[in-house]
Amino acid sequence: MLSCRALFRIDRVLWFTSRCVKSKLEFFSILRFKGNATMDGFKKQKMVNLVWRPISTQSSSIIAEAGHEVQEVAQCSKSSNVTEGGVNETASVFSAEKHSVSLEVGASLIKFIRGKEGTTQMKIEEEMGVKIILPSSRNDDHIIIEGGSVDCVTKASERITTIIEEVVRSPCLDYSHFVSLPLAIHPELVGKLVNFQNSILGNHSIAGDEQDDQPVDKTTSVTVDLKANSETNQVNVDMKSIPIVSYQPKAKGTNTSTLLDLEIEKSIFIKPHTFHLTVLMLKLWNKDRVNAARDVLKSISPSVMDALDNKPLFIRLKGLDCMRGSLAKARVLYVPVEEIGDEGRLLHACQVITDAFVKAGLVLEKDAKQSLKLHATVMNARHRKRKDKRKKMETFDAREIYKQFGNEDWGEYLIREAHLSQRFVFDQNGYYHCCASIPFPEEHRA
Template sequence: MRLLKLQVFDYSHFVSLPLAIHPELVSKLVGFQNSILGSSDACIDENPDGNSDGDNSEDSAQEQQLGNISVELEVADDEESVKVDVSVRPLDSNAPKENEEPKSSNKSDLKIGKSVFIKPQTFHLTVLMLKLWNQKRVDLAAQVLKSTSSRVLDALDNRPVFVRLKGLDLMRGSLAKAQVIYAPAEEIDSENRLLHACKIMIDAFVEAGLVIDKDAKSELKLHATVMNARHRKRGKKGRFSSFNARAIFEHFGSEEWGEYLIREAHLSQRFKYDENGYYHCCASIPFPENISS
């Protein structure tokens, strides 16, 4: 039997809390992107495979250099042999060339291309990244998420939960060499109900054996990625280039994105989209929307 290390597979799915369901937030993101680019053209249709999974951007160089590949995986315990198509298409085909400057209006020092921005219709909070390499694991993951529904509702005390998005922050690096920029998310009340609910979902996936070790040990940091250098043109050594974010933070570092209701949790599939432009939903559980009497 030929065994392959799990690390060669890109993340295929993730548990998300959709934010793109709020049209006013999507509009703010489009305005943010256009303000930086100095363009009247909405970024909404650019970078179709862009994702906002910023906590996934520090993956190994091996994963970063994946292209369109199919890997034959031999699976024990009477599971069938499956082909895994890791479709990581180039995300920067429309990005400016190294020596090409995008339109920049009064912010000519930004020099940021559209490929760095996430697609507004996919805006979300990431709860957990998953590597599901066959349909059996996808089906199991869907069952696991659904099985947490009652416990999640209990953790939320059957009351709506809102998050506030304010300002910008860096996932790593420095302002001069930024890789991931995100909007920090905080629960409106101080009860940490949302974090508790997310912990219930994460623990369920870990117990089902669907989470790789490094992700099982990671501390949950609720955030919504707005820019990711992973989508930008790679350098000569195949590395993702960083970008200068000092002017971005000067202009938008205290941006008020607003307060938004979290309506559900999804098992989302990367690189596949539903009609509304959001990641394909493999399963979902509802969050409370009305205050129970």
């Protein structure tokens, strides 16, 4: 009986021991599997808690010119898990790949990528399965496109490229820069322009600044015979006793009414300190294009000097003329330009400048095909500032102005330099901001 019990206890001990050994083996097997998750025959485990970190993308591309550089970013992070027994286990957690591209599109184009109330951006994100990160600063030209694959990021960038190309060719995107020949550097010419504006506008206020009614003399009194009826408590007015009051009619042909009728106001006059000749209009929608235009202008300085035969260039400004249409419905009124000596050096120099910018791919196709007509604008209806934007007043009557200044001799002036000018931005002297400039010959005539 005792021997049987002893044998039973030995069996229990052996059974317990085998169970412990088996459990340990299984435990170590699990640990070994966790420590070698990339061993043959096993795939990467999907992470349970994705840990995304900011992506630094240094790649950039110029839309429609240099293509897109897509940077793939694979991230791996480690997370520490604490077991119930207090043992810290470090397990590798692998994240899915994330792809991004940084595009320099230009601050002026961001609104077209966003769309009205963000509709364009949301549509691209939904259709392409990407996230478009727009810059928070107006001075930042870059956007970032993030997606789960190279294919979706590439397709989204191509869609944005198409949008930009369409916008650039359309009137929706205004010209940002132009090549100019400054004339406002001559103080006597600026003074003549100021006198020109003042003589037309006069000393009267423009378009509704004056009261239409004549001033009322508050000291004038009118005597009316009032008779009270004590019985009815009514007041009887003797109509015959009320004098007839007459107002002097408003003088016809006053300066204010004439300006209103002619649709002339101060805003359509060119600011005298910005007076210039325009050689070429440009749409430079990002910093790379501005830098390229600056380099082009500086590089052709010797060629421009050769086109001018290294001799100073003088022009004569005389008269007035209308750009398309009639004087009765004028859009642009300008001063014609004549090269003194009539050697064609001015047009030759301007053609050298234009050809260089066209060759660099900085000129729109429709602008490259236009022939150059040098003119000095003095009035432009497009500059009109109107309170009611629904009312279009794109013309003005210039017939009276032409009668007075049609043969005006504005004088002879030296062209000293050519500028790459930025529109809507002005330097301290009042002229357009100069991004780059090249000199013209300045030797005095004999």
